[in-house]
């Protein structure tokens with residue numbers, strides 16, 4: 602709590618901003634920031650108790666400003682479990698957002714398709730998730746000021762926001778899917794057998810992030826909306842050519858503008 606307060610106080614003093622919406626931008630999806638009316642850009646390295654992101658395609662900046670007529674704070678680049686950080690560090694920025702007054706969290710990620718109907722470049726509105734990380738970010742003593750010991754997870758992704766997002770996408774003729782995201786630790790991509798297993802478990806897309814952040818946000822009472830950008834397929838025929846991080850970033854970059862439209866309009870309707 603002391604660290605959270607220190608970080609939140611630092612950001613409040615520096616920006617004077619009271620964001621109601623927090624945004625997490627996944628690999629290659631940082632382009633949303635171009636649509637923001639930016640007031641402050643703060644590299645993670647300058648923020649007390651933050652980590653710096655080590656992954657290519659993740660810029661590592663906290664950006665304050667306006668989007669869709671609302672005060673927002675966006676993470677351009679996130680922290681991943683596979684980078685070696687403890688869950689408390691991976692999810693620290695989400696708790697800082699809550700301390701700053703954020704009520705709604707919008708998350709995004711680049712993900713592999715498990716659902717055979719999906720195509721590369723599709724947006725998938727996240728309806729639910731499966732946590733395949735080896736630990737839960739809330740493991741350990743519960744901080745009562747932040748949330749309850751046993752958070753309820755029956756509506757992790759806000760149904761009202763999902764409905765609005767579907768209408769927005771339809772209005773803009775943006776093709777979308779909806780489905781279940783399964784989050785696993787990485788950093789390896791899946792073997793063909795693992796993709797098959799994840800599909801059997803009931804998931805439509807898979808990636809190495811999002812789930813810890815969303816659990817933490819729900820614990821803190823935030824509403825959550827999420828989108829996966831499908832960057833690669835997992836069908837057996839696709840296994841002949843390996844998925845590369847570069848490809849993931851390129852596809853995500855190309856699809857980012859569609860995701861930005863949905864996020865921006867959804868924020869304006871909040």
Ligand code: HPA
Nearest residue numbers: 711712713807808809849
């Ligand atoms: N698996 C896991 N993470 C990913 C993938 C994938 O296929 N694509 C983008 N991130």
